[in-house]
Amino acid sequence: MTGAIAVAGPKVSPWLTFGARRLGRFVVSLWVLVTMAFLMIQLIPGDPVRSALGLTAPIELVNARRAALGLDHPLWQQYLDYFGGLFRGDFGTSMLTGQPVGDVISDRLPATLQLALPAFVLVIGLAIPIGLTFAVLTRGGRHRGAELGFTSTTVLFAAIPEFLVAVALVAFFAVQLGWFPVAGHDGAGSLVLPIIALALGPTSTLSRIVRVEALSVLGNDFVRTARAKRLPARLVYLRHALPNALTATLTLGGMMLTTLVAGTVLVENVFAWPGLGSTISQSILQKDYPLVQGIVLVYGIGVLLVNLIVDLLLAVLDPRSTIREN
Structure with missing residues (x-):
């Protein structure tokens, strides 16, 4: 047989x-x-x-x-x-001016990136250490006052729309104190207020998420084991807790970048910033549909690319995710 x-x-x-x-x-x-x-x-x-x-x-x-x-x-x-x-890189032609849409986008995109990318770096650079610090301070129900103050402040800042933050910043720091330009694209000083207006809300939201994720990680067995071995607190938090809390943080951080790009539409109009956000607002009012079409397409491609990059980064940080999906 x-x-x-x-x-x-x-x-x-x-x-x-x-x-x-x-x-x-x-x-x-x-x-x-x-x-x-x-x-x-x-x-x-x-x-x-x-x-x-x-x-x-x-x-x-x-x-x-x-x-x-x-x-x-x-x-x-x-x-x-x-x-x-x-x-071929041809996004069409403006209905009003006859100018190629691709030329308009290439002229205005760098100005938008000048706001969106530094704002994103600021969000990640502040939200992760702030969230981790308050997770360490408030773990196990300690320091209730610090927890209440952190939660109340971040909820308040996250709830304020970007354009209201922008108007308040202009009124206080530009008009009243005269520390920064009121509007326009003129030197490094003109970047400060728009970037803060874009970053304040996402930083508040992401820092809360980092704190919740870090609290969950700090309660795991491997963190307790690291403490039992009397490892320095710096190693416990940075080597064991932080990498495991970054998975959800990166996922939401990528989503934050897309909201930052969308937020530039409002912030650029407040500061008369010559980027894609102010351009698309003018194009909608002028009914220049091919230009609106091209800018929407660029925004959409940016969102898709960010999501793809985040997925790949998560796979690098957590290789088990590739196995789970297969």
């Missing part, structure tokens, strides 16, 4: 499977984002070109602008042209 011998196939690396899944999710999400951005103009009631140029614009100008934008083609052809243009 002969039995069949099962031959095991080559073992696929969990990292490879995890990376392929994340990349596939990114590609699908990107396709959905591009499709929704394309449909923005198609779903606008009436003629978007006429709406942008005004009712008094000559019909010849309207028809010429429609032809330049490709809106006189069938829908399927417009969709393929839009995809093909994006692969």
